Amino acid sequence: MVFSIRDLDETQAPLLDHLIELRARLLRAFVALALAFFACLYFAKDILAFLVQPLLDAGQDTLIYTKLYGQFFVELKVALWAAFFLAFPVIANQLWAFVAPGLYAKEKKAFLPFLLATPVLFVAGGALAYYVVMPTAFHWFLGFQGAPGGVKIEALPNSEDYLGLVMQFILAFGLSFLLPVLLLLLNTAGIVSRAQLVGARRYAIVAVFIVAAVATPPDVISQLMLAIPLLMLFEGALAIMWFTERKAAQDKAAEEATPTSASE
Secondary structure, eight states: OOOOHHHHHHHHHHHHHHHHHHHHHHHHHHHHHHHHHHHHHHTHHHHHHHHTHHHHHTTOOOOBOSSTTHHHHHHHHHHHHHHHHHHHHHHHHHHHHHHGGGSOHHHHHHHHHHHHHHHHHHHHHHHHIIIIIHHHHHHHHHTTOBOGGGOOBOOOOBHHHHHHHHHHHHHHHHHHTTHHHHHHHHHHTTSSOHHHHHHTHHHHHHHHHHHHHHHSOSOHHHHHHHHHHHHHHHHHHHHHHHHHHHHHHHHHHHHHHHHHHHHO
16 A cells, blocks of 8 residues: 555644643743732732741640751742642643543543542641541651750751641642542543452552552551542542442443343
């Protein structure tokens, strides 16, 4: 079979159109992120004041920085993180606008709930870390201060280290709370079934505690506060799969029964 130059040009044209559209989508996402970054940089001190509140609640009112430019980079990082969260709806919208035209109506209907659930679950995980886990963990860490043997031991946390710890907490809990989305996507795609996940429950429990141990600081309280919600989310995903499979079976039975009744 012989292809002409014209056939090759027609084959390449859709690819070039997709690349041009992808570039436009990425540019819009970048512009949104840049605008959010400069806005957040202006309010960086206010955002940082919000992030240090759990430390204040735990009884620590001092942060230090040991490099002259250290606090400047802290505020840059704060602005960048806050800008990403602020611009995420625009970024997600551009991603959806690029992918959606290539999906069938049924696939769009199946995928859209996962897209909507992702930010909700991430914010829920981050909120749990901020309002519950961090104050508890920081209070426990600061409990090691004292004067054993007459030597004063005082916590003087570095602002850069503190910001890194806060981001570790928020990202660990936010991303971990996306577990149901991942499991349900795999189930919808037919990669894993509910029966397989139920059979692997004991391994899932071990994996959850390993993730909690790696993703959080080395204290049992933080690890349990991440592992327990993850196990609840895992079981919740299994319950949703059960209802989904049951509804699919009922719909299939109804479809099979309809032609029979019509023929009768």
